[in-house]
Amino acid sequence: MKKNTYIFLMTMLLMSAAISSCKKGFIEMNTDPNGTPNALPQQLLAPALVNTLSTNMLRNRNFNNELMQVTVDMGDSEGRVFRYDIRRSMADNTWNGWYIQLTNFKDIYNVASQPLNYNESYMGISLICQSWVYSLLTDTYGDVPYFESNQGREGNFTPKFDKQKDIYTDIFNNLERADTLLDAAANVVPSSDPVFNGDAAKWRKFGNSLYLRLLMRLSGKAEMADFCKAKIKEIVDTNPAAYPIMAGNEDAAVLRWTGAGSLTSPFIGGVREQDWRALAITEFFINNLSRWADPRLTTNRWSIGTYQGGYAGVPSGYAPGENIEKKSYFLSTTSKTTLMNDPLMGNIMNFSELQFILAEAAAKGWISTPAETYYKAGVQSGITFWIPTFTTPIDEYLASADIAWNEDASLNDKMEMIHLQKYYSMFGTDFQQWFEYRRTGHPVLPKGNGLRNNGVMPARLVYPVYVQSTNPDNYRAAVAAQGPDEIYTQVWWQKP
Known part of the structure; x- marks a missing residue:
């Protein structure tokens, strides 16, 4: 036994030495002396924006729109979101998609802050994008990893969950920093920026407009009310020159899907045409537009199909077995512009x-x-x-x-x-309708007989199941602090 153990240890030592010898000079041999070992900001920005918007749009369609009575995925089976019946696996896609792209947005800042590649415009843009994505995460789940997130390269695979209040405080700090960085900043490479075509001034306007969105979101929280009101007044009334905001539709933050290469709408290829047409439009969505004679109802861009010569929707939240008839729905075709390929569906904030x-x-x-x-x-x-x-x-x-x-x-x-x-x-626009309904209770939505969760709008998505096994200690600490990991547990800013 001793002899076998000795042979095994000697073999392992020799293999280790051989591997070490093979590594000598490997990095030097495989590094381009004329290039950079890291991707540059102008290489990272467009893919990160495209992938984030793709996640947002697909989940807007099958989650937000079902909760907020835009569409109804008709049927009596389990897991129908329009009945507030949400499978736990629904949480995985946005969690994964957003955190993956945060690594890219953070890399943009890290590379742009280095002396060789120093660029305040990309740094500011990165901070705005990080603020945007982190706000989506915390408004969807509540307390989430923030200060220790995306540190896998440093060996941290079990980040702690941060309180929503602390997350928002740092988001506000980053938006202030972004406004300073982008003040009179140079434009960036146009081809790297599918949102503003390299216009740093428009990024600054978007950052401050996003700031107002998030300040308003926290304004009903008692401990934040005075700060939010004062900051909104400063941005709008007392010091607007220091905080330029969007001045018209030309300043809207929209990733326009041109149909060329990576700028092809995620609905093309991500959703089959028959599946696109399968969702019925609700009475709430259509009836308001009909009553107002709103031109958006009849525009070819929205491409809403008629029913018996007019427009008609179905009630949302109906109970299984009610045998509701499908009526109007969004048309789908790639031969003309519909919502499946419309450039404006890449909306971030307008x-x-x-x-x-x-x-x-x-x-x-x-x-x-x-x-x-x-x-x-x-x-x-x-x-x-x-x-x-x-x-x-x-x-x-x-x-x-x-x-x-x-x-x-x-x-x-x-x-x-x-x-x-x-x-x-x-x-x-991603989950913004849902977030604002949770904050205000407006607009008032009709309640169907088939709603789950006691007829109360879900307050959050649950954490992905795999987080419980891969980061159990921090998961348990987050649940202990925030409340049960269920859709009815309110996040911090929803509570008085």
């Missing part, structure tokens, strides 16, 4: 959403411009975002649709007016 954020702030008395001004601009830009040729005077349109601003209405009624229009502005 000008109309921003106007409704400001309308809410004004209605609550936080900023000086009348809420009606922002409300009108929001409705108009929401339509012209999709239909640039819409020229009906906004006052005329609002009056005929019976949705004109009413300054004498209660704050709750004003919130419903604002958020019903905002709901359509955020159509196709």
Whole structure:
């Protein structure tokens, strides 16, 4: 036995020495002396944006739209999201997709901050993109890995989960830093940037508009209310020169799908045409547009199919066995522009959403411009975002649709007016409709008889199942701090 052990140890030592000898000079031999061992920011940005938007769009279609009564995946089987019946595996896709791309966004900052490649524009863009993706993560799951996330290269495969308050505090710090970095910054390589074609000033406007979105999201949290109100006022009223924001649809943060190469919509190839057509559109979504004679209902860009000569939807949340008939649905074809290949479906944040954020702030008395001004601009830009040729005077349109601003209405009624229009502005935009409904309870959605979760809108997605086995200690600590790992557990900013 001793002899065999000795032979085994000597063999292992010899193999180790041989491997060590083989490694000598390997790195030097396989490094391009004229290149760089790391990808450059201009190589990383476009793929990271494309992949993030692909994750967002696919899950917007089959998760957000089902919860928020845009569509109904009709059927009586288990796991129908429109009934708040959410399989635990639904959580995996966005978690994986977002964290993978965070590695790329972080690499952009790390490489751009090195002396050889120093570039404040890419650093600022990286911080904005990180803030955007981390906000999606924490608004979806609650407490998530943040300060220790994406450290696998450093050997940290079990990151701790950070509290949502701490995550948001650092996001705000990063957006402040990005605004400073992009102040008078040079443009970046146009081909590296499918959102703003290299325009650093537009990235800065988007970063500050995103800041307003996130400040508003936390404004109902008692311990954050004063800070959020004061910061919103500073950005909009007292120091707007230091915080430029979107000024029109031309500033919208949209990754436009041109159909060329990697800029092909993820719906092409990711969703079969028959599956695209399979989802019914809801009564809530269609009836509002019909009542207002909203031109988006009939535009070829949205391509909504008619039913018996008109437009009709189905009720959401209906119970199994009710035998609901399918009516209107989104058409699909690659021979013309539909939502399957429309360039504007790569929406990150648009000008109309921003106007409704400001309308809410004004209605609550936080900023000086009348809420009606922002409300009108929001409705108009929401339509012209999709239909640039819409020229009906906004006052005329609002009056005929019976949705004109009413300054004498209660704050709750004003919130419903604002958020019903905002709901359509955020159509196709990741989970923003869901986030805003969880924050405000607006717009008021009808409740069907078949809803699970006691008829209450789910407050979060659960953590991926594999996290429980790969990072058990930190998973248990997060659940102990936040609450049960269930869809009904509210995240920090949802609680008073």
